[in-house]
Amino acid sequence: MDREILRRFQAGDESALQAVYRRYGGAIHTVALAILRDPELAADATQVTFLKAWRAAATFDPDRDFAPWIYAIARRAAIDLLRKERPASELPETLAADPGAGIEETWEAFQVRLAVDALPAEEREVIRLSHFEGLTHQEIAGRLGVPVGTVKSRSHRAHRRLVELLDHMREGGTA
Amino acid sequence: MSTDERAAHLETGSGATGDEAGRLDRVRSILARAETWAEPPADLIDRVLEDVAGEPVPAGRWSGWPSAAIAAALALVLVGLIAFVDSGEPRPAGTVIAMTGTELAPAATGEARIEERPSGWYVHLEVRGLPPAGEGSYYEAWLWRNGEGVSMGTFHLRSPDPVALWSGVSPEDYPVVRITLQDEGGGPAPSGRVVMTGMLPGPWPR
Structure with a gap:
């Protein structure tokens, strides 16, 4: 993300918060939904994540990666909400029943969602x-009302771009 | 493997091999999940902005120095000095990772305090709610990234001694901490029975 936006976010600029939301809101919602399995609770967790991030923004170093920082806040917010909403006796089953809710799984889901959201809209739709x-x-082609050849070339471009966007996962880096 | 070949595997599910295939298949699996495509409610950004509008200026941002803030800052400095003297040794820059129990140890909580030292990274682990490892087993702590773990040491919690661990790799590069339950004689690889996890909460402090 643009370092200048992160600096403004760190400095308390609400317009930068909106930019951060546009870039990370979907990915945070994906993490929350993977953990909570409830759209309303996931929305609440996403809202709490941004509030906590805003409160902690002054501690963020805008020269470092933002994605792991806000991901950690998001995952914690969702787990806190899960513990609050579900009886403790249900938690082991809830977590065990959903292998997609582990820390590595949700981190990968977060990164994939970020990559998907960075695609041009027409390529994103073909991937979806x-x-x-x-x-x-x-x-x-039938759904979009375009020739099959157009779908093929669009799909190729989209997957190529997605692979490039996700290269940091391959190298063990961050978003 | 070229970008085009990897893109082809991502699109069709075949072509790549080994770790690359596994990684791309995980991405395919994530792309097939509903949560990857679910959108938050359209009004959520408004709710967020309402929340922050009601917030005081967050700590660390300049807002003048009211007397209460000065008193709080002095109190923090005093606590810090006491902790410094009490420890008997200077504390290098470091960070605290909050550890939580998995479904194998849901009551477990704790913190891993990691400090960079000249010889590596010193990790002071405090856990609560994790039972001592049974006979024939022990716990092992790992720094982890993308399926690869580097051991920081072993412990069994059968005594009240603090758990001190060392890592030769940086938590910046391996940001996840995992604790596994291992069987004696079971070999050096992580068992897969992860009882606690945590993640570096942000950039490594410098």
Whole structure:
């Protein structure tokens, strides 16, 4: 993310907070939903994450990676909410039943969501239709009303861009 | 493997091999999940902005020096001095990682205080709610990243002694702390039975 925006965020500029929300809001919501499995609670956890991040922003070094910093706040907010909402006796089952809610899994989900959100809208939609809805190129062409050749080239570009955006995961780095 | 080859695997699920294939398949799996595509409510940004509008100026941002803040700052300095004298040794820059129990040890909580020293990273581990390791088993602490763990040492919690660990790799590079339950004679690899986890909360303080 733009260092200048992070500096403004760190300094308490609300317009920078909006920019941070636009970039990270979806990924934080993804982490919260993976842990809480409830859209309303996930929205609450996302809201709490931004409030906590705002309160702690002065401690953030804008020259460092922002993603791990806000991810840690998001995961903690979701787990705190989970503990508050569910009886302690249910927690082991809840967490065990959902292998996607572990720290590494949610960190990867966070990074993938960030990458997806960085794609141009038309490429993002092809990725969504292909992987989430499981449509073929032919079906996507029908859905979008474009030639199959267009879907193929768009899909190739989208996957290539996604691989590049996620290269830091391959190298063990951060977003 | 080229970017095009990796992109092809991401698109079709075949082509790559080994760790690369595993990593790309994990991404494919994440792309197929509903939470990857779920959007927060449209009005959530408004709720966030309402929240922060009601907030006082956060600590650390310049807002003048009211007398209460001066008193609080002096109190913090005093506490810090007492802690410094009490420890008997200077404390290098470091950070605290909050540790939480997994489903294998849901009552466990604790902190891993990590300090950079000339010879590596010293880790002082305090845990609560984690039972002593049973006969024939022990706990092992790891710094972790992307499926790769580097051991920091072992302990069993059968005595009240503090747990002191060392790492030769930086928590900046391996930001996740894991504690596993290991079987004696079970070999040096992590067992996979993770009982506690934590993550570096932000950039390593310098």
